[in-house]
Amino acid sequence: MAKVVYDSVYKRFPDGTEAIKDLSLEIGDGEFVILVGPSGCGKSTALRMCAGLEEISDGQLLIGDKVVNNLTPKERDIAMVFQSYALYPHMTVGENMGFALKLAKVDSDEIDKRVKDAAETLDLTEYVDRKPKALSGGQRQRVAMGRAIVREPQAFLMDEPLSNLDAKLRVAMRAQIAELQNRLGVTTIYVTHDQVEAMTMGDRVAVLKRGELMQVDAPQKLYDNPDNLFVGGFIGSPAMNFAEAEFYKEEGQYKVSVGEGDNPTILNVHDEAIDRYHRVTDYEGKTLAIGMRPEHFFRGNGESTDAPQGMMWTGRRVTLVEQLGAEMLVHFGTSAPPIVTEDMREAVDDPDAFAELERQAREGGQVFTARFDPGDPPKFDSLIDVGFRTEYLHFFDIESGEALR
Amino acid sequence: MSDQMRGDEVREDQRPDADTEPGELAQEDDEVTKGTGAGVGGGKGVTSGSSWVVRISVLALCLLWTIPSIGLLVSSFRERTDVQSTGWWTAFASPLDFTQWTLSNYDIVLFENDFAGAFVNSLIVTIPATLIPISAAAFAAYAFSWMEFQGREVIFVIFVGLLVVPLQVAFVPFIRIFETLGISGTFLSVWLAHTGFGMPLAVYILRNYMGSLPREVIESAKVDGATQFQTFWRLIVPLSVPALAAFTIFQFLWVWNDFLVALVFLGVTPDVKVVTVALAELIGSRGQDWHLLTAAAFITMIVPMIVFFSLQRYFVRGLTAGSVKG
Numbered sequence: 001m002a003k004v005v006y007d008s009v010y011k012r013f014p015d016g017t018e019a020i021k022d023l024s025l026e027i028g029d030g031e032f033v034i035l036v037g038p039s040g041c042g043k044s045t046a047l048r049m050c051a052g053l054e055e056i057s058d059g060q061l062l063i064g065d066k067v068v069n070n071l072t073p074k075e076r077d078i079a080m081v082f083q084s085y086a087l088y089p090h091m092t093v094g095e096n097m098g099f100a101l102k103l104a105k106v107d108s109d110e111i112d113k114r115v116k117d118a119a120e121t122l123d124l125t126e127y128v129d130r131k132p133k134a135l136s137g138g139q140r141q142r143v144a145m146g147r148a149i150v151r152e153p154q155a156f157l158m159d160e161p162l163s164n165l166d167a168k169l170r171v172a173m174r175a176q177i178a179e180l181q182n183r184l185g186v187t188t189i190y191v192t193h194d195q196v197e198a199m200t201m202g203d204r205v206a207v208l209k210r211g212e213l214m215q216v217d218a219p220q221k222l223y224d225n226p227d228n229l230f231v232g233g234f235i236g237s238p239a240m241n242f243a244e245a246e247f248y249k250e251e252g253q254y255k256v257s258v259g260e261g262d263n264p265t266i267l268n269v270h271d272e273a274i275d276r277y278h279r280v281t282d283y284e285g286k287t288l289a290i291g292m293r294p295e296h297f298f299r300g301n302g303e304s305t306d307a308p309q310g311m312m313w314t315g316r317r318v319t320l321v322e323q324l325g326a327e328m329l330v331h332f333g334t335s336a337p338p339i340v341t342e343d344m345r346e347a348v349d350d351p352d353a354f355a356e357l358e359r360q361a362r363e364g365g366q367v368f369t370a371r372f373d374p375g376d377p378p379k380f381d382s383l384i385d386v387g388f389r390t391e392y393l394h395f396f397d398i399e400s401g402e403a404l405r
Numbered sequence: 406m407s408d409q410m411r412g413d414e415v416r417e418d419q420r421p422d423a424d425t426e427p428g429e430l431a432q433e434d435d436e437v438t439k440g441t442g443a444g445v446g447g448g449k450g451v452t453s454g455s456s457w458v459v460r461i462s463v464l465a466l467c468l469l470w471t472i473p474s475i476g477l478l479v480s481s482f483r484e485r486t487d488v489q490s491t492g493w494w495t496a497f498a499s500p501l502d503f504t505q506w507t508l509s510n511y512d513i514v515l516f517e518n519d520f521a522g523a524f525v526n527s528l529i530v531t532i533p534a535t536l537i538p539i540s541a542a543a544f545a546a547y548a549f550s551w552m553e554f555q556g557r558e559v560i561f562v563i564f565v566g567l568l569v570v571p572l573q574v575a576f577v578p579f580i581r582i583f584e585t586l587g588i589s590g591t592f593l594s595v596w597l598a599h600t601g602f603g604m605p606l607a608v609y610i611l612r613n614y615m616g617s618l619p620r621e622v623i624e625s626a627k628v629d630g631a632t633q634f635q636t637f638w639r640l641i642v643p644l645s646v647p648a649l650a651a652f653t654i655f656q657f658l659w660v661w662n663d664f665l666v667a668l669v670f671l672g673v674t675p676d677v678k679v680v681t682v683a684l685a686e687l688i689g690s691r692g693q694d695w696h697l698l699t700a701a702a703f704i705t706m707i708v709p710m711i712v713f714f715s716l717q718r719y720f721v722r723g724l725t726a727g728s729v730k731g
Contacts, residue, residue: 053624074630086625098631099639147629253420 001186002064002154003029004050009059011045011211018102019045019212025057027155030185032178033216036198036210038234038349043191046208047157050189051080058194063154079148080157083164085140087132087147094119094128097146111150118146121180145177155187162197174201195348199223208347225276229339229401232291232394233347238329241292242344243336244398247283254281256290256393259335259365265313270391275303277395278291279404288404289339291394294329295368300385319367328374331367332386337343338366343401418571434652446463461472474706481699482506488696510700514588514687517699519675520704523683527708529592529643530671530679534599534660539653541600542607543645548606551623561612568607575601578668585589590677595670603656615641658709675695 011020017043027033035043048054050061052073060067068076079100087096096112097118106114119125122142132140139162148156161177162170178201180295181188192198199204199219206216208228217228226232232240245256246264254269274280280288300314313334320331338344340361348354360366370386378384395404479493484507487496496505515521548554559569579598583589618641626636642649664681671677673686686703691697 051624051628054628073628074632078628080625080628082621082625084619084621086619086621088622088626088640099626103630103635147625151629 003027003062004048004155004187005062006188007060007062009046009049009061010057011049011054012057012261019211020049022088023208023211023213023218024217025206025213027187027189030187031204032181032190032202034198034202034205034219035189035208035216036193036205038232038346039193040210041208041346043193043208044083045211046157046190047080047159047189050076050210051078051157052076052157066190077151077154078157079153079155080153081148081159081161083160085132085144085161087140087143089132092129092131093124093135093143093146096132096143097150101148101263107124113243114152115146116151117148122146137165138173141165141169141173146178148169149180149184149186155189156181158188158190159195161190163192163194177201195356198235205235211233213330225403225405226291226342226394227403227405229289229291229341229396229403230343230347232396232403236293236351238294238371239347240394241294241368242289242339242396243292243334243366244287245290245336245337246261246286247280247288247395248285251401257336258290264336265336267388268391269393270389272391273393273395275334277393277404280395283395283397287398287404289355289396289398289401291396292368293392293394294369294371294386296389296392297368297372298389299372299385299386299389303400311389313368314385316386317377318380318382318384321377323374323381325379326374328372328377330370330372330378330384330386332370332384333402334364336368337361337363337364339398341398341401417426443661471509480507480695482512483696485510485696488699497672510696511704514700514704515699518681518683518687518691518701519678520701521678522675523678523680524634524704525675527679527681530595530599531657531660533592533596535653535657537596538600538603538607538656539649541650542604542611542652543642544637545604545608546611547613547641549612551636551641552633559588561608564605566607568609572602572666573639578607579670590670590672590674592671592677595667598666598670599656599663603659606658607652609726610652611645611648614645618644647719650716654712654716654719659711661709661712 006023006025009020009023010018012018023046025033035046040104045054049056050063052068052071052075054097056069060137062071063076063078079248088099091099094115101111115128116125119128121146124139124142124146126142127135127139132143135143141164144161148158158177162173165173174197186336190197190202202219204216205219205222207214207222209230214220215231217225222231222235226235226240228244233242243258247254247256249255253265254274255270257264257266259265313332316332316334317331318332320329322329322331338357338361340358343356345354348357355368368386397404449485454531476493479496480488482491483496483505487505497503515524545564549564552685579594580589583594584595588594594636620643623636623640626640631639662681664685667679668682668685671679673682680688684705686697687701688698
């Protein structure tokens with residue numbers, strides 16, 4: 001087991017595109033780090049560079065204390081789990097798991113023992129003599145895991161290993177992999193595009209955008225304190241709501257005004273938010289981007305329009321209600337101008353959804369998503385009042401996307 | 406913003422049965438087999454009428470192709486006088502009358518006209534002339550599909566381009582080279598000639614097949630510590646069995662049935678003469694003796710028929726897998 005260090009690593013393709021730009025990331029011995037980002041952000045490339053399946057154009061990659069840039073995958077002593085599992089179809093489960101050891105000329109008693117142990121760990125004992133095609137998706141996934149763990153490698157590299165499983169199985173395997181990694185204590189890099197996997201599995205999450213590392217932090221910290229608009233928008237599901245707002249001070253109270261025209265929505269900014277985002281005071285009298293997590297909205301009763309620390313959207317039209325059992329998502333129309341920047345395009349990670357956002361921007365408004373406790377759902381197309389707890393407000397520069405901390 | 410949820414819930418809804426298995430070749434093969442079965446037998450209900458038309462047409466075509474072969478086989482066991490006076494089907498008037506059947510045609514052809522020797526020569530030519538190109542082509546195809554080197558695509562295109570070179574063009578240069586090497590008229594020369602003529606197609610078919618194997622499986626072997634040779638030998642070769650088998654059959658049949666190359670490079674001396682050449686000679690010298698020609702023809706046919714019937718499964722599956730999928 002060893003630490004893995006990316007030191008100013010670049011990946012350039014022959015056509016000149018840079019898939020990875022100046023990636024520096026240190027993954028501690030035994031640490032579980034998740035690489036996450038929108039499609040095309042280079043997360044898989046970063047992983048494959050570590051495996052030795054892609055060349056490193058510039059910078060250094062270290063496994064343990066050894067620079068491995070020019071080593072073959074074989075010499076790096078790492079194990080990889082692929083999205084398609086990549087099992088060898090002509091070999092039995094046992095042969096699949098023992099293949100690497102056989103190539104490494106480990107003696108056959110030792111191979112048998114390690115395969116048997118791994119099969120027990122993964123509950124595969126009765127399938128050891130079967131071929132992969134006779135297994136279910138979940139079992140194949142476990143064989144792929146088994147193939148990695150019998151090696152006792154320096155590091156595990158996993159490339160979206162759960163994305164081919166159905167929902168229920170994915171939840172079970174998520175927990176199983178996290179538990180297994182914890183027990184074995186093997187340094188692990190795990191690539192995913194799944195929000196829940198990113199938030200729940202790793203010690204730290206590294207968020208990439210277009211080949212650049214945007215932020216690395218523990219999942220909860222990342223969620224609570226995004227470094228920039230992109231991370232704020234990408235992490236979290238449903239996503240953070242963003243709007244363009246004027247920031248100003250009136251009678252000693254910081255306020256933001258959201259929405260165009262003669263009738264903007266005004267809210268008083270809580271001091272706590274100012275404390276967290278101290279640079280925001282430089283933006284007095286300027287326009288900035290505010291971010292609001294869906295869970296920080298609350299339902300109004302139609303009277304408290306001038307709540308001192310709250311912003312109210314009164315008489316908003318409900319466009320969609322999603323009841324998820326433990327919670328309820330309410331989508332409602334506002335006149336708040338959306339943020340339509342490159343950062344947002346990446347954060348949304350869906351051309352159709354972004355086009356919809358652009359359309360809403362042209363019409364001068366957007367739909368917010370709020371997360372409420374279940375019960376008493378508003379009717380579709382009815383009008384509701386919604387407030388926001390401004391102590392949880394996030395502030396970003398619109399152009400650079402930086403958090404104003 | 407309502408559309409931008411990337412949540413688990415949304416994605417799960419989008420693919421409730423996302424249990425696809427990209428890595429499973431064997432399974433694909435099974436499905437292909439099942440698929441064809443269903444295509445013929447599945448015509449129940451509405452399409453049953455057209456299904457019967459298909460069956461009857463297939464049956465008619467089979468008969469049309471099989472009857473001449475049966476005629477040949479029957480004639481080869483009849484007496485000379487019978488063959489020359491009555492049609493072969495008259496033998497079925499009393500099939501149990503064993504006096505009309507004889508093995509003497511085979512006896513004469515095999516031993517007096519030395520088809521036995523020619524048969525052995527044919528095997529000596531065909532087996533190496535099949536195995537040499539297939540093994541060389543397997544290595545080449547692996548390199549063309551999974552090894553990175555300068556000019557890979559260009560070399561491959563030139564290689565495949567050789568398919569259009571007519572075989573006759575190469576005769577004179579080949580003969581001169583073989584003379585220089587002092588191997589003209591030997592089995593070695595004909596093995597080399599067939600290897601040269603067979604390679605472009607072999608490389609093409611095998612590369613297409615190997616190139617369609619899932620990339621992740623090969624990468625996985627690399628990460629597991631396999632060298633190029635181990636990847637080739639333990640992974641690519643076992644996974645390419647259908648294509649290898651198909652090409653083996655193809656090359657075997659072509660070399661066995663080949664007349665021109667054998668005549669040009671080996672000639673007609675009895676110690677190297679192959680069955681096709683022997684048959685041509687027999688037609689020249691005993692052209693009137695149908696009873697002998699049928700027996701000789703059947704000796705010539707028997708090996709290709711055995712090969713084809715025993716391995717036809719691979720033949721069809723491997724060729725389509727190589728060309729259509731690739």
